[in-house]
Amino acid sequence: MSEQCSGGTTIHTLMKSTIEPAEGNKVKVIVQIDDAELEPSVAKAWREIAKEVRLPGFRPGKAPRKLLEQQFGSEYARSEALKQAVPEFYSQAVIEADVDVIAAPELEITEGEESGDVTFEAVVETRPLVQVAGYDGLRVEVPRASATQEEVDEQIDRMRGQYGELTEVERVAADSDYVTIDISGTQNGEEVEGLSVEDYLYLVGSGMVATEFDEHLVGAQAGDELDFDADHPDPEEEKVQFHLVVKNVKERVLPELTDEWVAETTEFESVQELRTDTQEGLSGAREQEARIAVRTNIGVELAKLVDIEAPDSLVNSEVQARLQNLAYQLQGRGIRIEDYLQMTGRDPEAFTAELKESSEEAVKVDLALRAVVLAEGIEVSEDEMDEEILSLIGEAELSLEEAREELRNGGQLSAVRSDLAKRKALEWLVERSEVVDTDGVVLPPELLALPEEEHSDHDHDHAGHDHD
Structure with a gap:
């Protein structure tokens, strides 16, 4: 019955x-x-x-x-x-x-x-069980969690650059200089529409027209005439023969960094205040990057310990999930995946290969985390399950018991428990791994902890559903 x-x-x-x-x-x-x-x-x-x-x-x-x-x-x-x-x-x-x-x-x-x-x-x-020897002694490297004085200077110089003035100089052009040039682009002696212009102000090193422009303009000076071939902006067109006449070379002169200039152009009253705020802003962003990199890079190192090939079924599922996620994100902006690849200049075959490679790594991270859960006897309490289920319910009009029953009957209750256990395993690894920055400095404990608001919504880049 x-x-x-x-x-x-x-x-x-x-x-x-x-x-x-x-x-x-x-x-x-x-x-x-x-x-x-x-x-x-x-x-x-x-x-x-x-x-x-x-x-x-x-x-x-x-x-x-x-x-x-x-x-x-x-x-x-x-x-x-x-x-x-x-x-x-x-x-x-x-x-x-x-x-x-x-x-x-x-x-x-x-x-x-x-x-x-x-x-x-x-x-x-079924999902294979693996063993990952050495998981309790991982050493991972993450980006530096604080900004250097050089980075602060670069940020302030970019700000100053917005107020800089172009001044003509009597020397050869270098990267970041501006040159005024006449451009003549032809194919087989015929002028190419849109590739011929006079008095064009070009930023050396920008690659805005073609990379060959930068190669020939570096070292050029006023009065020089340059001839060379370059690719047409449309890849289906033949090469274009360019003739450039350099009229002048200009450099951007930045305003002097003084308390007066800072007070006039920013919300701060002194150079020191500006430097302090810039340092704090850059370091805050660096700290966040480091926090994210801790868990991502532990996953990368963990995946290296898996000595089996990732099952094709899991890899294919992960690839499809990532494609669907990307398509959903692009759909919100009215963009198809084909258009996205064209806009970003990515080759479809190379994109597919990258997607498969990252999916294989994600599957191995998932298998390794499951192995750590078993090896260390990591368990999920019923209170933790209740909390997770309540977060899944969100605004739905379901009681905790109704939601639990639906998950159980749908074969997803084990998946929820497994995801929680893997999350706890990752934090177990964070606590026991040696995490250093690019200078070899050990990260302080406060930079290893997740921000409080992320504990409930921590999104792992891992494959893993218990029943596919």
């Missing part, structure tokens, strides 16, 4: 299942179903058939089952019922046994295809 649970899911009480190991990281799920359990599915199949057939004297969907059985044979509906019911029975079996499947099963009905009790077998790939 079958029972209906609170979430609407059918629980089959006359179903028995056993799990046997199979080749590699696969298992064989053997399910036995009492004939009575299949009857609701058979009845449903007949109702669907009745909607499709036309029998004299009966409206669509009203033909009695016995008449349909005489017309088509009882095997027809049973076959349709098995197609629908077997996957459902399989799902219930793996959820009840908490089998961590990562791919679609190979299903085979071994008994009862035509009548009587039904037995079927499902061979399915």
